[in-house]
Amino acid sequence: MHELPVVLDLLRVMDEETKKRGLHKVSRIRLVIGELSSIIDESVQMYFEIAAKDSVCANAALEFEHRPAVLKCLKCGKEFPHEKSFSCPDCGGDATLVKGTGREFYIESFDGE
Amino acid sequence: MEVILMKELLEANDKLAEENRAYFSSRHILAVNLMGAPGSGKTTLISAVARELPDLRIGVIEGDIASSIDAENLEKQGIRSSQINTCGECHLDSHVIREGADQLNMKDAIVFIENVGNLICPAEFDLGESVRLLAASVPEGDDKPFKYVPMFSYIDAVALTKCDLKDAVGFDTRNFLKGLRAVSKAPVFEVSLKKGAAPSGAAEVAAYLKKKYEEIK
Numbered sequence: 029m030h031e032l033p034v035v036l037d038l039l040r041v042m043d044e045e046t047k048k049r050g051l052h053k054v055s056r057i058r059l060v061i062g063e064l065s066s067i068i069d070e071s072v073q074m075y076f077e078i079a080a081k082d083s084v085c086a087n088a089a090l091e092f093e094h095r096p097a098v099l100k101c102l103k104c105g106k107e108f109p110h111e112k113s114f115s116c117p118d119c120g121g122d123a124t125l126v127k128g129t130g131r132e133f134y135i136e137s138f139d140g141e
Numbered sequence: 142m143e144v145i146l147m148k149e150l151l152e153a154n155d156k157l158a159e160e161n162r163a164y165f166s167s168r169h170i171l172a173v174n175l176m177g178a179p180g181s182g183k184t185t186l187i188s189a190v191a192r193e194l195p196d197l198r199i200g201v202i203e204g205d206i207a208s209s210i211d212a213e214n215l216e217k218q219g220i221r222s223s224q225i226n227t228c229g230e231c232h233l234d235s236h237v238i239r240e241g242a243d244q245l246n247m248k249d250a251i252v253f254i255e256n257v258g259n260l261i262c263p264a265e266f267d268l269g270e271s272v273r274l275l276a277a278s279v280p281e282g283d284d285k286p287f288k289y290v291p292m293f294s295y296i297d298a299v300a301l302t303k304c305d306l307k308d309a310v311g312f313d314t315r316n317f318l319k320g321l322r323a324v325s326k327a328p329v330f331e332v333s334l335k336k337g338a339a340p341s342g343a344a345e346v347a348a349y350l351k352k353k354y355e356e357i358k
Contacts, residue, residue: 030230030231033234045144049144051144064294066265124324125324135146136145137143139144140142
């Protein structure tokens with residue numbers, strides 16, 4: 029829902045980082061997005077195509093890497109990615125969220141020239 | 142060439158959030174980010190909690206897509222409020238909070254930031270608050286912690302509102318707690334603020350916030 033401000037932030041960061049390094053073109057950006065950060069790839073892509081037009085990132089490809097939230101079983105201790113269930117796939121026990129997992133939201137790297 | 146960056150996005154908001162945190166702290170304000178779905182009873186909860194804390198100064202920064210209905214109603218009860226209209230934006234961010242706080246111009250107070258009614262986006266934007274309170278209402282259903290994990294894992298406390306409707310809508314408290322406990326240790330306060338009936342639960346929420354307020358001294 030709020031991907032436009034996110035894309036504008038992305039472009040601002042890319043503008044700063046390319047200037048710092050004397051780069052004038054970006055061809056690829058790799059983003060890491062945690063499951064709990066509520067960011068939709070397709071919306072980011074759509075806004076990016078519009079907003080990046082006259083920037084150093086024009087026509088750059090976006091790559092999305094997703095990181096799951098991780099749950100830990102309270103009964104047997106198994107750690108597993110949260111998909112649909114909060115119950116342990118091994119023993120069926122209740123599980124708890126491993127703090128900090130799934131909240132990632134950052135630019136991992138980019139290709140520039 | 143490949144450049145390894147590892148740079149957080151939404152950094153601009155997070156920086157402003159830290160500035161807000163310093164501002165609130167310098168004025169001895171407990172800022173409470175109150176989130177919840179539209180109609181979950183956020184404004185009603187603020188009114189009821191304020192009535193339980195007659196000795197404390199209470200202020201409200203009201204966030205809404207449009208209108209100033211909530212701020213006007215709170216002002217009628219003598220609760221100081223400032224209105225922020227987000228003009229369609231689905232959440233409040235740190236930048237607008239500072240404007241609202243400047244308008245309020247309070248010190249030594251509990252200030253509620255009533256976020257836009259939404260269970261998704263507000264969980265993404267730190268506002269510089271000390272407490273994240275969620276108003277989750279019984280008619281929304283007991284399965285919401287399973288469906289809105291980002292929000293339910295983001296909060297410090299839950300006011301489970303409209304508890305008088307549990308039987309009417311078949312709300313399963315155990316299932317709600319199962320989902321919540323998987324992602325959060327937040328205490329749950331069961332609240333019922335039906336018009337014309339005796340309020341219940343607001344005093345417990347008020348006591349929780351008062352304790353948090355005293356801890357920042």
